[in-house]
Amino acid sequence: MEIRKTSNPEKNKSLKNKHFYNSLEYSLVGISYTLLTIILTYPVLFKIKTDIPGTGADSFQWMRILWYTKIAIKEADLAALTHDHLLFYPNGIESMPFSSAFNQMLYVLLSPFLELHVIYTILWLLTFIIGAIGSYLLVKYLTDNKYAAFIAGIVFAFSPYHFSRGLYFFGAATVQWIPFCALYLMKTVKEKGIKNPILAGIFFILVTMSDLQYLIFMGIFAGLVFFYDFYLTISSGKNFTHSVKQIIIKYFIFGGVAFLGVLPLTINEILTALSNQNFLKPNANEIPKLSNDLMSFFLPSHLHPLLGQFTVDLYSNIQSWPAEHVNFIGYIVLGLSVLSLLKSSRKPDIKFWLVSTFFFTIISLGPILHFNGAVAFTDSNLKIPLPYQILYNTVPFLKNCRTVGRFFVIATLGYSVLAGYGFSELLKYKPDRKKLIFTIVGFLVVFEYLAIPYPTTQVNVPDFYYKISNDEDNYSMLEIPQNSNAGYMDFRYLYYQTIHNKALVGGYAARYPANVSDFQRKTPFIKELQYYSLGTKDILQEDVTDIGTSVLNANNIRYVIVHKNQLSSEQLEFVTNLLKKTLKTEPDVYEEDELIVYRVPDETIQPFMLLGTGWNRLENWDGTMTRWISNKATLSVYSGVAENAVLKISACSLHSPKTLEVYNGKTLQSKQNISTNLSTVNIPVTLNQGKNVILLNVPEGTERPCDFPELKNNDTRALSIAIQGVELIDSSAN
Numbered sequence: 001m002e003i004r005k006t007s008n009p010e011k012n013k014s015l016k017n018k019h020f021y022n023s024l025e026y027s028l029v030g031i032s033y034t035l036l037t038i039i040l041t042y043p044v045l046f047k048i049k050t051d052i053p054g055t056g057a058d059s060f061q062w063m064r065i066l067w068y069t070k071i072a073i074k075e076a077d078l079a080a081l082t083h084d085h086l087l088f089y090p091n092g093i094e095s096m097p098f099s100s101a102f103n104q105m106l107y108v109l110l111s112p113f114l115e116l117h118v119i120y121t122i123l124w125l126l127t128f129i130i131g132a133i134g135s136y137l138l139v140k141y142l143t144d145n146k147y148a149a150f151i152a153g154i155v156f157a158f159s160p161y162h163f164s165r166g167l168y169f170f171g172a173a174t175v176q177w178i179p180f181c182a183l184y185l186m187k188t189v190k191e192k193g194i195k196n197p198i199l200a201g202i203f204f205i206l207v208t209m210s211d212l213q214y215l216i217f218m219g220i221f222a223g224l225v226f227f228y229d230f231y232l233t234i235s236s237g238k239n240f241t242h243s244v245k246q247i248i249i250k251y252f253i254f255g256g257v258a259f260l261g262v263l264p265l266t267i268n269e270i271l272t273a274l275s276n277q278n279f280l281k282p283n284a285n286e287i288p289k290l291s292n293d294l295m296s297f298f299l300p301s302h303l304h305p306l307l308g309q310f311t312v313d314l315y316s317n318i319q320s321w322p323a324e325h326v327n328f329i330g331y332i333v334l335g336l337s338v339l340s341l342l343k344s345s346r347k348p349d350i351k352f353w354l355v356s357t358f359f360f361t362i363i364s365l366g367p368i369l370h371f372n373g374a375v376a377f378t379d380s381n382l383k384i385p386l387p388y389q390i391l392y393n394t395v396p397f398l399k400n401c402r403t404v405g406r407f408f409v410i411a412t413l414g415y416s417v418l419a420g421y422g423f424s425e426l427l428k429y430k431p432d433r434k435k436l437i438f439t440i441v442g443f444l445v446v447f448e449y450l451a452i453p454y455p456t457t458q459v460n461v462p463d464f465y466y467k468i469s470n471d472e473d474n475y476s477m478l479e480i481p482q483n484s485n486a487g488y489m490d491f492r493y494l495y496y497q498t499i500h501n502k503a504l505v506g507g508y509a510a511r512y513p514a515n516v517s518d519f520q521r522k523t524p525f526i527k528e529l530q531y532y533s534l535g536t537k538d539i540l541q542e543d544v545t546d547i548g549t550s551v552l553n554a555n556n557i558r559y560v561i562v563h564k565n566q567l568s569s570e571q572l573e574f575v576t577n578l579l580k581k582t583l584k585t586e587p588d589v590y591e592e593d594e595l596i597v598y599r600v601p602d603e604t605i606q607p608f609m610l611l612g613t614g615w616n617r618l619e620n621w622d623g624t625m626t627r628w629i630s631n632k633a634t635l636s637v638y639s640g641v642a643e644n645a646v647l648k649i650s651a652c653s654l655h656s657p658k659t660l661e662v663y664n665g666k667t668l669q670s671k672q673n674i675s676t677n678l679s680t681v682n683i684p685v686t687l688n689q690g691k692n693v694i695l696l697n698v699p700e701g702t703e704r705p706c707d708f709p710e711l712k713n714n715d716t717r718a719l720s721i722a723i724q725g726v727e728l729i730d731s732s733a734n
Helices: 009-040 058-074 078-082 101-110 116-143 146-157 160-165 178-190 195-208 212-236 240-274 308-315 331-342 348-363 388-394 404-429 431-449 463-469 491-500 518-522 526-531 544-554 569-583
Strands: 051-053 456-458 476-480 557-563 588-590 595-599 608-611 619-621 624-629 632-639 643-653 658-664 667-674 679-687 690-697 721-730
Touching (some): 009 116, 051 058, 051 116, 058 078, 058 116, 146 431, 178 195, 178 212, 178 240, 195 212, 212 348, 212 404, 331 348, 348 388, 348 404, 404 431, 463 588, 476 526, 544 557, 544 569, 544 608, 557 569, 608 721, 632 643, 632 679, 643 658, 667 679
Antiparallel strands (some): 557 595, 608 632, 624 721, 643 721
16 A cells, blocks of 8 residues: 655645744845835935935945946957056056955846946845844844844944945945845854855955955954854864864855955956055054044944934044944944843853944054044053954954945944844833834934934036047046046046046056056146146156147047136146147137036157156256166157157266167167267167157166265265256257
């Protein structure tokens, strides 16, 4: 007889009901958090067609990062992701290809259907909704109390930390995957099997895809969870060897999944960090400045509609950027955390969250204690060192983290969990009044965290940029003003590029190589427009008004755009006078947008020169600018046609006569004997069309002034020939 197992109708019905009620609960939670997001970020959603959330600034850079991802992918060239050729033209800039890969990928998927600024706003809003749901699920798992879980979701997702970073740090505002990773790490501790460590690894990857600094923060948190798991094993009295083996297997799986996903996203940054030119590492003085101030934990946000007017002056005492100032915990949340502390002796989980929250709070204060902007206390200027320095010296790649204060994002999650524990304990006192208590506490938390109306910024674009967006020619543009901070330009210019699609001279990058602005600092005419001055004369005898048009044409710069509202009256006068005198053309004026646009005349390039490598510092010899070379130096000469010319210089040798060999590329052009007396030398050169690299070579090598007593000179430099008055003339004129 065949015996068949029959299903239990009552059990199946019970499971169906459970799934139904779970789905209903999570749907209501998602809808509730969505409504809260719309309300607490008002008027962001209602201005989605015209504005973006926040105060602009880096937000425009972040939109440009999203846009450039699609440009690089279209080129099907990995190098385009790691070297951005549309900024700091013509050399480009080394870039971080996946600074927020999650947002970058979603933009690429949504870009055929929605405008860039609309996608940016949607992704920004999702950080609140998803972050709240993740925190809800975490605390629901830990406390089995949906009321406590809902309060925790509010604390994490709508924290002043989140609102403040959301003003313009899009990557830092992408916090939503942190609670999900924490949830599955806690499940890894409490449950058997490999599903949870795999999911924890996947969410760890998503954290990395949100902001690269969060990779390190979450990695440290995962390390604390690992040690917590060991602590539970030791204190439980179970078979130690077997338990340790299980722990190692679990975290090996978690680490393996995380490593395989994280490595492709970070390999470029890892190679840069390990190189001799690690431009990702911040200056030492930036770390204390961007650490948290102890007072900021207790000050309501300056964005608060009522309390902000009383705290805004206090926040001005804190050194860091305005969006990094705010770390308000909330007095209701602190009270609930203290209540959970009183119950910690009974629950190891509460102990863990207390320790980890306190740890990340302290670490976010950086290497030295700050309070109300002060770092030295008492009459003896006492400075109080903090544990961050130990972490700084032990955790790999932490030296590349500039904004130490953002460690507080993990502490924010910790406070949301502690608030959940505390609220669940609070409900035990009056279980019949839980809905009323939930309403009152929820209202008070929301009130403390209010940031209504949340700032928004218009994304209007001047008509000129739409006009040239239809131009399919490949050329670059020079925007004025520029500054000396790596060619820093107004962040809006970066957003305008997403409309016109042309390369920009200069740009902006949070981290940049030291030589990124060399083109702007060294190129004649470009340099004068950057510093609003004809500057100190160098050894090259060139008039920028004579060669300016050729410089622009040689570098394929078609437009010079002057932003009137960004310049002082003196700067505007200098720029417009220089451009009119050089380009000899009338500009187009866009009065409504306060733009003056010069189109560069398409003319034959007249020869002009740029100093290359191997030149020593500029010296003034009785009013004449002079530079020494060592044994080699280069000079770039641009010519519109192939022609013969003469390089006219004044030169002298340091101590004994020397030979000066002049090459164009590998072709020897001339040999000249240079005596110790200053004299004029005419060097015939054959120029090719385009860029010519002229090499000045001294085969006898160098000497040091300090080695010759008769010179009475302590100069230890290795020198050979001093050169001044470099002039390029037509061979027939000579």
